[in-house]
Amino acid sequence: MNFFSPTAEARPQFSDILQAAERIKGKAVRTPLLESPILNEQLGARVLFKPENLQRTGSFKYRGATNTIQALSDEQRRNGVTAFSSGNHAQGVAAAAKEAGIPATIVMPKDAPSIKIRNTRAYGADIILYDRYTEDREAIGQRVSEETGATLIKPYDASLTITGQGTIGLEIAEQAAEMSLQPDIILAPCGGGGLMSGIALASEELLPKTELYAVEPAGFDDTVRSLASGTRETNSAGARSFCDALLSPSPGEITFPINQKLLKGAVSVTDEEVTEAVKLAFGQMKLVVEPGGAVGLAAVLAGKIDIRQKTIIVVLSGGNVDAELFRTILAA
């Protein structure tokens, strides 16, 4: 096996995020914090967006992928990388591999948005398609890794992935300081928890008073339930959501203990609530946000968290949505 296995790794540390920031510097976009005075007035709060849909490859996943690939040894690079992903991690790994000049094999679900499959291919990766509901992507990814010697880059449950995503927390803290504001709350989308736990590690160090909330799609609220029960819960196999980026089966082995320790809570939102959020991001923020990327905003709009008079950072995690679905959402 040629991947960074959970057991072989130490728990990621804040110092690893600083290292990650060095590795991704000049490669990843330092996405701005954006706000709408009209929206602030409507909500009676100050809401700032961290638009990772504007990141290279259209999602935050590029950060963790670049951090991991830049940390590989020369020998590891020669054998290339592989990844399993619903699409955003796929594009992140494919783009980061291309920039490093190494081969990438990506395992993607057949029903991933076509824009995600198309772009992953455009970055020059080999693609293996599988059935999300009957096949085990992790097993396919590990088989590729064993056959080719490629390093498996896990989508969330790996230290370098987590600390790469954690650079978002670092930037939020820096940008908040530049703008002389103290965030009361940070909301981030949560699938396997890589983004959330990375932000939490940065926030623990730099914004210790800020309350963190993970946001999940209804039916995929494994983190909500795991935080309540204290153990890693699994989603029902029959659950469906159009938030294709957030359909992981359960919290990660590495990510969950971090989130359990550092989060204030987690909430879930329905596809209808996400639809309103995508529409608002279009109309007020001029941002194309995919459903899974908009769950944090959906939680704010649906009043899932009390934000009155507070300063809120909402991470918009990606924008890879097919035109057809986007048209349907705008017409809803």
Added chain:
Amino acid sequence: MNFFSPTAEARPQFSDILQAAERIKGKAVRTPLLESPILNEQLGARVLFKPENLQRTGSFKYRGATNTIQALSDEQRRNGVTAFSSGNHAQGVAAAAKEAGIPATIVMPKDAPSIKIRNTRAYGADIILYDRYTEDREAIGQRVSEETGATLIKPYDASLTITGQGTIGLEIAEQAAEMSLQPDIILAPCGGGGLMSGIALASEELLPKTELYAVEPAGFDDTVRSLASGTRETNSAGARSFCDALLSPSPGEITFPINQKLLKGAVSVTDEEVTEAVKLAFGQMKLVVEPGGAVGLAAVLAGKIDIRQKTIIVVLSGGNVDAELFRTILAA
């Protein structure tokens, strides 16, 4: 009359742009430079976008409006401001006035996108609607100014407006330096020429080797024709385009001499070419760009300017487009 009349003003200078940058600091968003490796590869060039659709109020117009209002005397502030605008300048002035705590009266065409009218109203401005094809907005704006004593903030033909927009050129130069790149070409949308001439004044000082091109909608190519003839030409009254932000009748009295001196050239694009650009900004850049904001990208995609192997900055000037039109564009 209570407006900054052309004859009363000196030609705007580069130093005025530095002053403008101080006035808008902490108010306007310093929009990032964004690029897509996939698009760069497709075009055989390095194309960086300056996304002013992410500016407060969804367009660059907020810069000039804020610069003007922040420069008003206490007495001028008491009497408020007025403006005539197809919508983006309207929102910019309304928002800047609200932030300064002064009243604003805005004269807008009846057929402006409803999102622009709605948002201008949301900023608390009084709105007077007129018929774009039969009434003279300049006359209405001047009447309001005379009746109320409000200062008329012209949409492009005024020094403080031009130098406010010129802060975009300043930021492009700063950001290019930060990224160690030398822009070969800057493309910007051109209606009355305020944005273009402001950028040109900054570029003359900071990026003297960079070639500047104005881009206009077909049928509204008054700057193209004026540069060719050497005199300010007027558009045909029967011309139509869905680039509602760029339908000014002719180049400005102040803006044209600047553009005449400093531009390398000007080109025009059809609505069909703009449609492709809006779609690409959606799919690759995750940005909501209105038709008039996308003409620069349209010129690049349609091959109107030779960009091979070059570094190009494309200003995306606004994102205030109705959902219905955006849906139509995505389906085209």
